[in-house]
Amino acid sequence: MKSTEEKILKAATKMFSEYGYNGVSTKKIATAAGVNEVTIFRHYTNKSNLLQAVIKHYSFEGNIIEKVKSDLTGDVERDLEIFAEDYYMFLVNNIKMYKIQMREITDEAKRFTNSVEYVEFMRDYLQKKVDINEFTGDPSIISKGIISMIMGIFTFNTYAPDVFDGVPNRRLICEYVDKIVKLYVVKKRTLKC
Amino acid sequence: MKSTEEKILKAATKMFSEYGYNGVSTKKIATAAGVNEVTIFRHYTNKSNLLQAVIKHYSFEGNIIEKVKSDLTGDVERDLEIFAEDYYMFLVNNIKMYKIQMREITDEAKRFTNSVEYVEFMRDYLQKKVDINEFTGDPSIISKGIISMIMGIFTFNTYAPDVFDGVPNRRLICEYVDKIVKLYVVKKRTLKC
DNA sequence: TATAATTGCAAGCAAGTACTTACATACAAT
DNA sequence: ATTGTATGTAAGTACTTGCTTGCAATTATA
Secondary structure (H helix, E strand, C coil): CCCHHHHHHHHHHHHHHHHCHHHCCHHHHHHHHCCCHHHHHHHHCCHHHHHHHHHHHHHHHCCHHHHHHHHCCCCHHHHHHHHHHHHHHHHHHCHHHHHHHHHHCCCHHHCCHHHHHHHHHHHHHHHHHHHCCCECCCHHHHHHHHHHHHHHHHHHHHHCHHHHCCCCHHHHHHHHHHHHHHHHECCCCCCCC | CCCHHHHHHHHHHHHHHHHCHHHCCHHHHHHHHCCCHHHHHHHHCCHHHHHHHHHHHHHHHCCHHHHHHHHCCCCHHHHHHHHHHHHHHHHHHCHHHHHHHHHHCCCHHHCCHHHHHHHHHHHHHHHHHHHCCCECCCHHHHHHHHHHHHHHHHHHHHHCHHHHCCCCHHHHHHHHHHHHHHHHECCCCCCCC
């Protein structure tokens, strides 16, 4: 059984992501959550505070660095795929928060902080592989390129899937990772796509 | 001297892109435009209609297909750079509309229609180059990859520039185009970045 | 069983919103 | 000089919104 706070938080996340902060009323959020409007104010004081709670709740939920750390194998080629896949799944799983961040967070420094950490972590990983001569690309550029590509694919897929005309996201991601492998990984294996 | 309608349209574009449709009042748009609120209703009937006018006005302004057609040289390597540069500049020049599209257009089919046309045009261009053996990549995948990469770079740069940590957008774009040239262009020239 | 905490309900308030109406003013075309 | 057109001003209407208050009902705890 879900607690009242959870119900409110879940409904708020859904409504904010669909209609935007100013596009939905506390009354509607309450209805969606199946609680009385007053209950929202009792728990979160005011509407703005509720949005902050939604954002805060998300940052604990989606710890992508821990996830990728536990997935990595040590093999550069495989790990590049994992970096791409994990980041893509992170966006897919947090699509509501992605939309909220796009719309409501006005402070740049607080937006996509997960992505900032992720790209730094990937850069450091690749640098180590460069040091032991397993990888020849520029870690800073490659890591930023990978998450940019995935963000772009995800953005189009979310807002204008027509652009891809049926070509699946993973195919595009795989093709891109393949290019990097071909050009910069020392011991290449077979191509995946 | 700008006409009243232009002043309103410009102010509305700015306000909608910054604060969202529901985040700004007609009163505020009027003040920003330096006209009386009533004048807005006389020209655009209602607020929703004003948003439509903003979107419509933009679709005439940013004809990216005509632009790239006149820029293309026939040389694959150079033209790939042009496709990338023109699309990037298109996004930069229309950043306000980009934000409005993200926030306010709920009908997917009407979002990023320019990009849909652009990617089709690029795909057809590349297919011709494949037919005459100047290019060996998959036109459908490569064209979608290019605009995805640029969209991703632009998205991060707009919403979370921290991700790039000072690395310029054009550098990332150039690196990506270089990869495609290296792998798929038959007669390669020198590298650009 | 008694007590405390959580929630629902009804009413309301102050402010803001989109939009309207009526009238006055400025200016350009005839 | 007159007329039509575009704009400003002032006032107001009907509605929504965020938020509060008081009280009753329910549930959990002791």
